[in-house]
Structures are given as C-alpha cells and as structure tokens.
Amino acid sequence: MSTSWSWYVIVLAAFNLLGCVWLLWWTSKRRPGDPKPEETSHYWDEDITEYNKPMPRWWIQGFFIAIAFGFAYLFWYGGWGTYSGLSGWSSQAEHASDKQVWDATLAETFRPYDGKPIDQLANDPVALNLGRSIFANTCATCHGSSAQGAIGYPNLTDDIWHWGGAPDQVLETVLDGREGVMPEWGKVLTGMGGEHAVDYVIAYVHVLGTPGQSVQNDFMAAQGKKLYDGVCVACHGVDGKGNQAVGAPDLTDNYWMYGDSKESLRQTIVNGRHGVMPAHRELLGETRSRLVAAYVWSLSNPPAAGATGTTPKAAP
Structure with a gap:
C-alpha cells in the first residue's frame, strides 16, 4: 500500500470514529429553546402522542464504550493504513499458520498412498473415494461432475485417450498438463x-x-x-x-x-x-495427483467383479 493510500485509510477511519463521538455528544444535550419532549405536535388517533426524549444515559455510554473499543482494536490489530499494530497479528500470518496445520493433516491422510501405482490405487475403495473428492473440487469445473466432459473438454469415462490411457500416461497428464x-x-x-x-x-x-x-x-x-x-x-x-x-x-x-x-x-x-x-503438480502435489489420476483411470478401467488385482488396459 502506498503512503497516500495509507493516509487515506487512516483519515477515513479516524473521521468515522470521531464523527460518531461528535454526533453522540451533539444529540445527547438539550439546548435553550428546544421544545419539551412531549411538545412535538405529533398526534395520531387523538390520544397517541410522539415524544422526543433523549436516549438513556447508559445507552449513550454504551456507544462511547463501543467507539473506544474500535480505537483500541485498530491500534492492537493494525487498522491504520500500513501500521502493523501492537500485537503484530496479520491475516496473512494466521492463514500461513492454519495452512501449515491443515497441510500436515492432509499429508498424514495421504501418506499411505505415496508413490503407489495408479492401477493399484484404482482397486482401493478408500483411495478412489479420495480421488473422487479431489476430482469434484478440482477437475469437475471443466470435465463435469460426471467426468463426461463438454464441447472442448474431453470425456474421461470412455476409452478414447488423445495422449494415451495407460496409468503412467494419465498420471503424467495430471501432473504436468497437456497442450x-x-x-x-x-x-x-x-x-x-x-x-x-x-x-x-x-x-x-x-x-x-x-x-x-x-x-x-x-x-x-x-x-x-x-x-x-x-x-x-x-x-x-x-x-x-x-x-x-x-x-x-x-x-x-x-x-x-x-x-x-x-x-x-x-x-x-x-x-x-x-x-x-493445466499442470496440477504444484496445486495438488504428487500423491493427490496420483489419487485423482487413479479415479479418472478407473472410470474407463473398472476392476472385474471379484478380482483382487487389475491388469492395465492397453492404451487405445
């Protein structure tokens, strides 16, 4: 953020908070010549009168406390332009910390599948469920939730592969992309x-x-x-x-x-x-790419009923 934008944010934030203070102060006092609260001349149905009484003092004090909290919050967390705040907190640092925790959790979840062949993963129901979830979050945008593609996006459920349908070829496509x-x-x-x-x-x-x-x-x-x-x-x-x-x-x-x-x-x-x-090596990493490649490969290479293993089908 440039210096001018930083000062713009500081002035805008201070103006809003101080403006609220002035508005509360200005409207909380009665002045000479003001009509009495019951003399507004606003009547309905002859016996319903509108009054103009000030807010209770505890309510006004509550507003002042909220404004003071706003100033303290901005100084503590850094809401004044480029000012980093007394706490040193930043959303970027918190995101990085949370990401590190969840990356470790994901790594633990996917560790059993590190380096396993695609055709072997395709015979593991748990691995296929993980691959299906990754596909839904990453690949369905182009290939559709059913993986049947659309105009300009290939159908992944048939046995037609422009770049080869062998397990290693499918993995290469996911990892490094094709053009x-x-x-x-x-x-x-x-x-x-x-x-x-x-x-x-x-x-x-x-x-x-x-x-x-x-x-x-x-x-x-x-x-x-x-x-x-x-x-x-x-x-x-x-x-x-x-x-x-x-x-x-x-x-x-x-x-x-x-x-x-x-x-x-x-x-x-x-x-x-x-x-x-697009290449997904950096986005998904190799293990998750293996899982989604195994799921895609399984769509056109379903295991035979009762089979304990699978024999890769020759690339068409």
Whole structure:
C-alpha cells in the first residue's frame, strides 16, 4: 500500500470514529429553546402522542464504550493504513499458520498412498473415494461432475485417450498438463486446392469416421484425401488413427471433442484449436495427483467383479 493510500485509510477511519463521538455528544444535550419532549405536535388517533426524549444515559455510554473499543482494536490489530499494530497479528500470518496445520493433516491422510501405482490405487475403495473428492473440487469445473466432459473438454469415462490411457500416461497428464494445438490450415488448404479445399477435407474426414464408406464413390472426399495426404497426415497419420505422442486425435472413431458438424469441422480446420490441460503438480502435489489420476483411470478401467488385482488396459 502506498503512503497516500495509507493516509487515506487512516483519515477515513479516524473521521468515522470521531464523527460518531461528535454526533453522540451533539444529540445527547438539550439546548435553550428546544421544545419539551412531549411538545412535538405529533398526534395520531387523538390520544397517541410522539415524544422526543433523549436516549438513556447508559445507552449513550454504551456507544462511547463501543467507539473506544474500535480505537483500541485498530491500534492492537493494525487498522491504520500500513501500521502493523501492537500485537503484530496479520491475516496473512494466521492463514500461513492454519495452512501449515491443515497441510500436515492432509499429508498424514495421504501418506499411505505415496508413490503407489495408479492401477493399484484404482482397486482401493478408500483411495478412489479420495480421488473422487479431489476430482469434484478440482477437475469437475471443466470435465463435469460426471467426468463426461463438454464441447472442448474431453470425456474421461470412455476409452478414447488423445495422449494415451495407460496409468503412467494419465498420471503424467495430471501432473504436468497437456497442450494440444491444431494449427490454422484454412489459407494453406485454399492455396493448395482452391476455395472448396476445406469442404473437400471435411468430406474426407467424414468418410474416415464412417465404417464401410469409400472415397471412390465420393468426388469431394477423393479430392479431400489428396489434400489430407499433403497436410494432415503428419499428425493424424495415413490411416487417420492419430498420434498420442502429440495429442493428435483419432479421426476414425465416433468421438469429436469439438463436434462433428460441418460448421464445427470448418472452424477447426480454418481457425485451428488450442486446448490446454493445466499442470496440477504444484496445486495438488504428487500423491493427490496420483489419487485423482487413479479415479479418472478407473472410470474407463473398472476392476472385474471379484478380482483382487487389475491388469492395465492397453492404451487405445
């Protein structure tokens, strides 16, 4: 806080408290010429009279005591601008102290799960409940309370993983985050194939995602394949299966994070997409990240009934 703001706070606080003192003093005395308390000339229903009597002295003294307490409070806890107060107390120090206590409590709660593999934690009901709670507090904002995602946010309950669904890959995603970038290809494609180039690529992408459909019977898709092979194949692969190493999605399944309508695909191709999964290593720490990763992994890898262990499912 700057010096000018500090003095502003000091003057404002002192003005309010001293103003209350003056107001109480000014209104607590009767002066020559004041009408008697019963001579207000305010009557209702002929026999109801309004009086103007001063407050009882004990009540006024109570106000003065409250004001004195206010001055003492500001001097003790430091309410005068940058003045730290006689007690040395600060909300920041109290928060840090409370945080230290609760961090120790949390550390004790999570200690049994330190360093445990994700698939092992996924078989522990207590660990899963902890992971579910962490997910609800941290991840549900984007992925939804049911973890089924939304437009632009992936569904975590299916078996489709753009960055890999193995336990260690899911943990890496939670700890260090992911950044998926789909470049803007509108101008490049238009320069290669004319004004309808984007529509050609959209047609081919739709063919990739439709089992049994061939480009041989679709002129636009056939033109789009040529453009796809020249631009898109580097990330999405020759067969459109994608590349988990760079987060390039599989174009042959029926899952579209941004929608599969022509308008949505056009926006994706022309303007690109930039999706960011924030890193949670510093926010949650490694153990809590393991617990929430185990919960997320368990959503698409439920343990078999009666199984005592779990075998990680191969990343799709």
